[in-house]
Amino acid sequence: MAAETNTPPSDFVIPDALPVLPLRDAVVLPLTMVPLAVGQPQSIRLVDDVMRGNRLLALVAQRDAKVESAKPEDLHRLGTAGVIHQFMRVPDGSVRIMVQGIERIRLTDFVSTDPYLVGRVEVAHDQAPGATEVDALRRAVLDIFRRLVEASPELPDELAVAADNVPDPLRVAYFVASVVPLDAAARQQILEMDAVGDKLRRLVDLLQRELAVRELGRKITSETEERLSKKQREYYLREQLRSIQRELGEEEDSNTEVAELRRRLEEAGLPEEARREADRELGRLGSLPPASPEHGMIVTYLDWMATLPWNKLTGGTIDMARARQVLDEDHYDLEKIKDRILEYLAVKKLREERA
Known part of the structure; x- marks a missing residue:
């Protein structure tokens, strides 16, 4: 799971060109630590070369996660400069790395595509926020995030505590967006927003929607469990009743x-x-x-x-007068219904006579 890092971006100098690691269905945000699995041969070679150098690389999401070997046109133009902190090679030949996002960067051009992508980059600084509005948005994000953590068993309570202790609105935005269950498109959207206030505002919308889904899911689960409990009680009571009936014969x-x-x-x-x-x-x-x-x-x-005489036929001719008498004696009122019955009998009698 991604987590915030306390290492400031100023500790790293972003060069003009960086090896570009395409990300499939993932987005690395600045100021966060994210584990990544790398399996493509060209990407593994990229990581090996980066580990022998300054460990810096560009982390850029693909537009389509289904593309296996991404070309320049398959990538977003806005990504994150990152540094590899941990590296592990696994038995199947792939590698696992832990990367720290440093700064937003914009890909301006590609200087190489073989053996892997190398892009020319420039730092894309986030716009400085207006204090009052952004602080209000920061508090709104923290409040909804706290409620979401309480409603989500998979999110540890420590995440809410950690977020509360982050004073910088930009760090709050990136930290919360990295740990809540958002899809890659939503994270990319937050990354591409220049203004911190816009990032927080979008995050409020996403968190509210996720919280509503969780609360609805919890309500549905509760109602389902209640229905099952009711059926189980009915089953046990019915079994007890049968036992009593057996005792009484x-x-x-x-x-x-x-x-x-x-x-x-x-x-x-x-x-x-x-x-x-x-x-x-x-x-x-x-x-x-x-x-x-x-x-x-x-x-x-x-x-x-x-x-009832389902298969018994009386035979003989239909007596309309007798039929009227029986209907009047056995059924009070219901004139329309009795008339309809008599019409049916009259038609039936006429057919028999013609036959």
């Missing part, structure tokens, strides 16, 4: 009742849609205790379904 009675209803429904020859509904209710019935009010309602409903 009610479980066997309930299973027998469900089996009997299932047998009767199978014999009734229900059509497919009615059968699906009956199976759904049988499943509900099996999970309910006999003392439940719903238990009795479902039993009555399924019993009614089992007694």
